[in-house]
Amino acid sequence: MLVQAYGAAIAIIVCSVVLGKAVCALCGGSQRWWAAPAVGYATLIAVTTFAVKLPGTGVTSAIVCGLLVLASVVYLLRRGGLRFPLGDLVVGGAALLGASIPFVANGRVALPGATWDNDLAVHLLVSETLRSSRMERVWGIRTPGGYPLGPHSLVATLGTAADLPLDMVFTGLLMATVVITALVAADVVAKEAMWRRAIVGVLCALTYLAAAYYGEGSFKEPIVAGLLLAFVLHLEQVRARWSQAGPAARCGLVIPAGLLVLGAVNTFSYFGVAWFGATVAVWAVAEAAYRPSQLRGWISVRRLRAAAPWVAGMIVLGVILLLPILGQFETVASIVGASPASTLSFASNNLGNLPGPLSAYEALGLWTFQDFRYVTVTFHQGELCALGLGALGFGFLWSLSRRQLVMPAAVAASAVIYWYVERTQSPYVAAKALVIAAPVVMALGLRALLSRREGDPWGNAVALVVAALVCFFAAESSYLTLHTEPVQAPETARELTALHHRTGDAPILFLGVDDFASWDLRDSPVDSPASSISVSVGGVVPLEGKYSGGALNFESIAPVELDIFPWVITTNTPYAGQAPANFRLIARERLYELWKRTGPTAPFSALAPPGQPGAILDCQTRLGRKLHASRGVANVMATPVVSPGASLEAGETQPITLRLPKGRWELSAQYISYFNLDFRAEGQHWTMPAYLGRNGPWFAVGAVTGRGVNSPVTLKTTVQRPSLLTGLRVTAVSIYSIAATRIPDTRTIVPLKDACGKYVDWYRL
Numbered sequence: 082m083l084v085q086a087y088g089a090a091i092a093i094i095v096c097s098v099v100l101g102k103a104v105c106a107l108c109g110g111s112q113r114w115w116a117a118p119a120v121g122y123a124t125l126i127a128v129t130t131f132a133v134k135l136p137g138t139g140v141t142s143a144i145v146c147g148l149l150v151l152a153s154v155v156y157l158l159r160r161g162g163l164r165f166p167l168g169d170l171v172v173g174g175a176a177l178l179g180a181s182i183p184f185v186a187n188g189r190v191a192l193p194g195a196t197w198d199n200d201l202a203v204h205l206l207v208s209e210t211l212r213s214s215r216m217e218r219v220w221g222i223r224t225p226g227g228y229p230l231g232p233h234s235l236v237a238t239l240g241t242a243a244d245l246p247l248d249m250v251f252t253g254l255l256m257a258t259v260v261i262t263a264l265v266a267a268d269v270v271a272k273e274a275m276w277r278r279a280i281v282g283v284l285c286a287l288t289y290l291a292a293a294y295y296g297e298g299s300f301k302e303p304i305v306a307g308l309l310l311a312f313v314l315h316l317e318q319v320r321a322r323w324s325q326a327g328p329a330a331r332c333g334l335v336i337p338a339g340l341l342v343l344g345a346v347n348t349f350s351y352f353g354v355a356w357f358g359a360t361v362a363v364w365a366v367a368e369a370a371y372r373p374s375q376l377r378g379w380i381s382v383r384r385l386r387a388a389a390p391w392v393a394g395m396i397v398l399g400v401i402l403l404l405p406i407l408g409q410f411e412t413v414a415s416i417v418g419a420s421p422a423s424t425l426s427f428a429s430n431n432l433g434n435l436p437g438p439l440s441a442y443e444a445l446g447l448w449t450f451q452d453f454r455y456v457t458v459t460f461h462q463g464e465l466c467a468l469g470l471g472a473l474g475f476g477f478l479w480s481l482s483r484r485q486l487v488m489p490a491a492v493a494a495s496a497v498i499y500w501y502v503e504r505t506q507s508p509y510v511a512a513k514a515l516v517i518a519a520p521v522v523m524a525l526g527l528r529a530l531l532s533r534r535e536g537d538p539w540g541n542a543v544a545l546v547v548a549a550l551v552c553f554f555a556a557e558s559s560y561l562t563l564h565t566e567p568v569q570a571p572e573t574a575r576e577l578t579a580l581h582h583r584t585g586d587a588p589i590l591f592l593g594v595d596d597f598a599s600w601d602l603r604d605s606p607v608d609s610p611a612s613s614i615s616v617s618v619g620g621v622v623p624l625e626g627k628y629s630g631g632a633l634n635f636e637s638i639a640p641v642e643l644d645i646f647p648w649v650i651t652t653n654t655p656y657a658g659q660a661p662a663n664f665r666l667i668a669r670e671r672l673y674e675l676w677k678r679t680g681p682t683a684p685f686s687a688l689a690p691p692g693q694p695g696a697i698l699d700c701q702t703r704l705g706r707k708l709h710a711s712r713g714v715a716n717v718m719a720t721p722v723v724s725p726g727a728s729l730e731a732g733e734t735q736p737i738t739l740r741l742p743k744g745r746w747e748l749s750a751q752y753i754s755y756f757n758l759d760f761r762a763e764g765q766h767w768t769m770p771a772y773l774g775r776n777g778p779w780f781a782v783g784a785v786t787g788r789g790v791n792s793p794v795t796l797k798t799t800v801q802r803p804s805l806l807t808g809l810r811v812t813a814v815s816i817y818s819i820a821a822t823r824i825p826d827t828r829t830i831v832p833l834k835d836a837c838g839k840y841v842d843w844y845r846l
Contacts, residue, residue, distance in 0.1 A: 082571075083190045085245050087177075089253025092239060094173065094260050096150050097121035099163070103153035104340065106162055108333040115268035115318060118261045119311030120337045123344025124149075126304075129234035130347045139212030139241030146238055168275045169264055172282040176263035179287045180256045182563040183296055187755065188803025191569040192248050193255060194297030199596035201251065201298045204233060206600055208247050212237035219606055231347030232300055248569075248600070255300055262286035262307030262520060268314060269524045270531050277531045284527065284555050285310065288446040290519040292559040293453035296566030297434075302516040305345045309356050309491065310520045312341045316364070316487045356517055359494035360487070367486040433509035441499065444515045445469030446523045446555045451565045451808065465554055472526035472551050479529030488528070491521045526551065565808035567755045569597065572770035576670040577601035580650060583668055583675060590621065590646040592633040593673065595774035598650075608646070610638070611777065621645070631692025631777045632751070634658040636843055640682035649676045654779040656721055656749040656820040658687060658694045659828055659842050671770060672780050685843045692777065694721065694822075700837035708833050713846040715836035719823035722746070726816030731756065732802035737819055739794045741787030745824035748796070749779040754814040756807075759799040776817060784824055 101121025105114035114120070125146060132142035157163035184190045192201055210217040211234055232254060240250045267282030287295070291303050319334045326334060345353035440456045442448065447465040473492070480489045495518035503511040530548035534540050573595055581589075581602050591598045591609040599607045608621045611633050627637040634651060635643065636658035643649070649664065651657065653674045660666070661683065664676040688696040695718060700709045708715075722742070727735045739748075750769060752758065753776055758769040760782055767783040785794050800813045807813075828842055836844070 082249060083184075085249035086190050086252040086256070089239055089243070089245055089250045090177070090256040090260070091253075092243065093122070093125070093235070093253060093257035094118075096146070097125060097257070097261055098165070098169075098264070099150055099157065100124055100153045101337075102162060103156050105337050106157065106160060108336045109319075109322075109330075111160065111162065112318075113268075113271075114315065114337065115271060116265055116311035116315035116337060116341065118264040119308055119344075120315075120340050122257075122261050122304075123308055123311075123340045126231035126235050126344045126347050127340065129238045130231045133211050133234040133237055138214065139237050142234065142238040143242035147242070168267070168278055171275055172263050172267040172279045173260045175279050175283050176260045176286050177256060179283050179292075179559070179563070180259040180295065182560065182806060183566045183568055185804050186564040186566075186806040186808060187568045188807075189568060189571060190252065191571060192252055192298055193295065193566055193568050194299070202596045202600050204300075205247050205251065205597075206603060208233040208236045208240070208251070209600075209603055212241045216603065219604075229347055229350045231344065232304060234347075251298075251300070255295055255298065255303075258300060258303050258307060259286045259291075259295060262291075262303070262310065265307065265311045265314060266520060266524055269528045273531060273533065280552055281524065281527045281531060284446070284552060284559070285520045285523045287559045287563070288519045288523040288555065289448045289558040289562065290443050290446075290453060290516045293562045293566075294516050296563055299516075301348050302513050304348050305353050305356070306517045306520045308341045308345045308348075309360070309495075309517060310524060312338055312357055313360065313487050313491045313521060313524075315341065316361075317485065320487065355498055356491075356495060359498055360491040363494045363497075364487050364490035367490055371484060371486065431507040431509055433507070433512075435508055435512060438503075438508035439512045439515055441503075441515060442466040442469070444499075444519045444522050445473065446519060446558060447551070448558050449554065449561060451561050453562060468550060468554065469526070472530060472547065473522060475547075476525035476527075476529040479532075480525065488521065488525050492518070492525050495521065523555065561808075564806050567773055570755075570771035570773045573597070573672060573772065573774065574601045576673050577650070579670065580668055580673060580675045581605065584648045587647045588645065590638070590643070590649045592635070592637070592649060592651045593774065594633065594777035597774075602650075611775075626691065627687070627689075628691050630775075632657070632779055633777070634694065635660050635664070636685070636687040636689060636694075637691075640684050643678070643682045647678050649678065650674070651676065652778040652780055654749040654781045654820075655747045655822040655826055656694055656779045658689065659716060659718075661685065672772070683845065685845050687843045688841050694718070695840050695842040698836045698839060698841045705837065708844065709837055711833055711846050713833045713844060714830050715833050715839070715844040716828055716830050716842040717836055717839040718826065718828040718842050720840040721823075722821040724819045724821075726750070726752065726818050727798060728816070729798060729800045729814045731800055731807045731813040733813075734797060734799040737796040737798055737816070739785070739787075739796055739819060739821060740790040741785070741794055741821055743787050743789050745784055746787050746821040747784050747824050748782040749820045749822070750782050750816055751776070751779050751818045751820070752814060752816040754800065754816075756803060756813055757801045758814055758816075759801065761797040761799070762794055776815070779820060782819075785821075787821075 098118045098121055101117035101119065104120050104124060105117045128146060128149060129142050132145040133139060135141045154163060183193050206220055207230065210220055211230065236247055236250045236254055239245065240247045263282035263286035266285035267278040269281050270277050291306060294302050315338050322334065323331065342354060342357045345357065435454050437456065443453060445466060447469040449462065449465065477489050480486065499511065499514040499518060502514045530544050530551060577598060578601055581604065584605060586605050588606045589602055591602065591607055594611040596612050598609050599612065610621050610623050611628065621638060621642045623633065623637045624639055634657040651674050653669055653672055660676055663680040663682055664678055666674060667677050668675040688698060690696060698708065699705045724737065724739050727737055729735050753773060754771050756771050760767045760769065762785050765783060769780065769782060787794065796819065798816065833844060
């Protein structure tokens with residue numbers, strides 16, 4: 082996994098840098114263009130969006146991209162421009178190390194953020210359908226609702242070209258976005274020493290909110306944020322050359338900026354244009370206020386007449402480039418229109434995965450809370466916000482005094498967009514606006530603080546001290562969120578893949594609570610009734626009153642719907658309803674079991690509330706009296722014992738007390754854990770793998786001997802700590818409950834009239 086993920090990241094970075102250098106050299110001459118890596122990245126996103134729709138899908142797209150990169154290499158070699166300066170390697174390496182913090186802290190390389198934001202499960206399936214016509218037929222979600230699929234197309238293309246699993250390619254894409262943004266951001270202080278460039282590059286690419294979104298596996302907002310910063314830097318360079326350039330040269334200078342906007346559009350639909358358009362508008366107003374005479378020269382009749390053919394050509398070129406995604410625009414416009422709040426998904430009260438609105442101060446990058454979603458303002462945090470606001474204000478004054486207006490314009494435009502979105506859209510959308518603004522906000526302050534002033538040693542010293550404080554707290558803030566972010570646990574995917582080898586491509590009913598199960602079993606039509614991501618085929622719905630976010634078992638599904646599927650996967654636990662007689666156990670893993678249906682399912686009913694295998698039949702109730710008087714049978718079992726669990730931090734050990742009647746008992750745990758979990762009792766030791774699905778399922782742990790309720794059994798629970806970087810203050814494990822069921826499992830069928838007071842698994846009239 083490590084080689085696959087980092088190989089994918091390096092491939093995207095190298096191709097973006099080479100392609101971006103070639104495009105910028107072709108359009109603007111031989112100077113170093115600060116935005117080049119992001120221009121190449123945006124070009125790859127735009128090209129693959131178009132190419133993956135051609136016959137041959139992923140293969141065709143891979144060939145087109147390969148030819149483009151090869152042509153870029155040849156062009157740069159002929160010009161002598163295929164060089165990778167040491168400074169860029171240092172900045173890129175430092176950013177890659179920063180992006181690796183979650184993997185080191187979790188002791189594995191996998192998809193980040195598999196708990197907080199499970200949207201990646203959908204993105205993986207969409208990307209798989211882009212490169213496979215068969216997968217498109219199975220899932221039918223190639224272009225859901227006109228959703229922009231630029232990054233997905235790039236992932237599908239690279240996955241096809243290198244024969245890589247797409248979860249590793251998405252992991253590489255997330256890391257590549259960080260590195261490419263850092264390479265661009267380093268040139269915010271292009272003329273400064275390497276160490277200054279490296280600090281600015283890494284802190285802008287991994288500023289607090291960008292790091293938090295990277296850590297939860299969100300890729301769209303960090304991509305657009307990086308492209309916006311590149312757009313700002315490119316405009317600053319273009320402004321310096323604009324007055325000496327003719328119409329043809331000016332159009333060439335504008336092309337890289339257009340490609341950056343095109344990349345944002347293919348990532349964020351037409352909403353992505355807002356930040357770029359608003360930046361240009363505010364910049365134009367600022368330039369007009371500073372230099373009204375120059376503005377009059379720009380809009381003279383002679384200049385407009387000379388530029389008209391080139392402008393018309395650029396408009397035609399832009400339309401041609403947008404043609405492949407105009408259909409998506411039309412679909413999005415018909416559903417969303419100009420306001421995301423007009424849809425249910427982004428309604429003004431929709432929080433998404435947020436518990437509440439974010440604080441705008443988080444965009445400053447000095448926010449020393451591990452979880453960006455929770456806003457808890459303290460005096461210490463207020464001091465840091467004041468420091469961040471001071472750095473931002475100083476950045477404005479420094480830039481205005483030097484008439485460098487583009488970056489302040491971008492920050493002002495982002496502030497206006499956030500002000501509007503925060504008042505008219507949902508907090509979920511407003512959070513996106515903050516993330517997109519965060520790198521350019523950090524860049525504005527750091528440029529002023531880390532740019533040397535000739536002949537002003539005292540000013541340099543004061544600025545350096547303030548810069549050291551800002552950089553220290555910015556780095557601490559980003560580190561706090563990065564080293565506590567979870568990454569996907571490998572055991573669930575490994576087990577589901579192993580079970581899938583036995584099922585072939587037949588339909589599967591998944592009775593677990595894991596949003597990534599559809600991806601892990603993707604070659605088959607999968608129905609996952611507990612999934613929160615609405616990617617499921619068959620439309621099976623749990624019986625009314627049999628599921629409320631807890632565990633699922635056979636009794637949660639109507640028999641007629643069970644008969645749709647030849648295969649069923651359940652969690653491996655005795656604390657569950659008994660499988661119907663027509664299902665045969667085929668395989669058992671540590672977490673999951675595979676069942677094969679051998680015939681039609683006989684009708685049955687269950688008393689059990691959601692998440693429990695059964696319930697006591699109380700014949701004093703109306704239902705109990707009715708069942709007692711009915712002809713039929715009940716499947717009864719020994720009453721389980723359920724004990725409360727515990728919450729543990731990384732490396733911590735806690736005892737859990739179990740009061741069990743005498744006899745042998747099988748323990749099952751209901752838990753979520755970032756890391757492997759060790760249980761010890763009566764000289765025995767069991768290890769449970771990390772599990773990052775949602776709460777609900779039960780998993781078998783091991784067997785203990787009960788000595789009576791007055792002689793409790795102590796179950797010592799320890800959370801493994803994979804690394805010194807592993808966050809000590811994070812709640813690494815939530816053990817919700819421990820259930821104990823009798824050994825042996827003596828479920829017996831008795832007449833309903835004899836089931837009163839007994840623990841009933843299911844009954845049949």
